Amino acid sequence: MSAAFIGRTVLASRPDGRYVVVQARTEDAPALEAVQRACFPSLSEDEIATARHFLSHQAHFPEGQLAVLDTATAQVVASSSDFRLRVNFAHYAHAYMKETGDNLFTTHDPDGDWLYGADIGVHPDARGQGLATLLYGARHDLIRRLNLKGHVAGAMPKGYCAVADHLPIEQYVLDVIRGERRDPVLSVQLGRGYGVWGIIPDYLDDDSCRNHGVFIVWRNPAHRPGAR
């Protein structure tokens, strides 16, 4: 897709054209921070991505920084932030801040053969309209374009806090995988083709998931080993 929206290349668009995915730019940084703050109300302040962090992401790996614009208002309503890395699946457990270079993406490896999903957020007022689905599609397009092996991320199982007092995280995640429970985040990702690799304790500081992460993987079926 190569249509333009106020001079910006459109990477993906909802079929009705109302929302478009574009590469984030420096001038979007304050709006990206505002969306982030609306999306992560229980995340510790130390782990919130501010305008300074979004500018650093763009400096390290511009192609991986996506924003969704509402074409009716030209406002940023959602975003995703990714960088490249190598993955050791035997040692998948990691802390978010360490993996992301204190949320600055200094850990971006230009030769990394996986995309790391650091963040996705859709403003609460724009949820349930397919915007996360649009962003996942655009991220998968990037993975295919760069011939990467796939996408990994630490998902935040945000529904866990409601049952954490009587249910171990392992059982909770299993229930979500089996479709016996719906998690507001993990169920969305499983529905977009991701699988669960394992559970990460002390992933970040957020009570909604009791600090857990779930390491999720999407494999690129079009990956060509050895090709650049």
Ligand SMILES: CC(C)(COP(=O)(O)OP(=O)(O)OC[C@H]1O[C@@H](n2cnc3c(N)ncnc32)[C@H](O)[C@@H]1OP(=O)(O)O)[C@@H](O)C(=O)NCCC(=O)NCCS
């Ligand atoms: C998780 C999140 C990104 C989903 O964004 P979204 O734009 O609402 O998702 P979509 O509209 O593309 O919907 C994806 C699926 O979830 C369903 N869904 C979305 N919101 C829902 C809701 N409130 N209740 C039930 N189902 C819902 C959609 O129907 C769709 O279902 P399908 O799999 O059957 O097609 C969004 O809720 C969010 O930003 N959460 C806060 C930030 C966050 O936690 N990010 C993830 C960090 S790992």
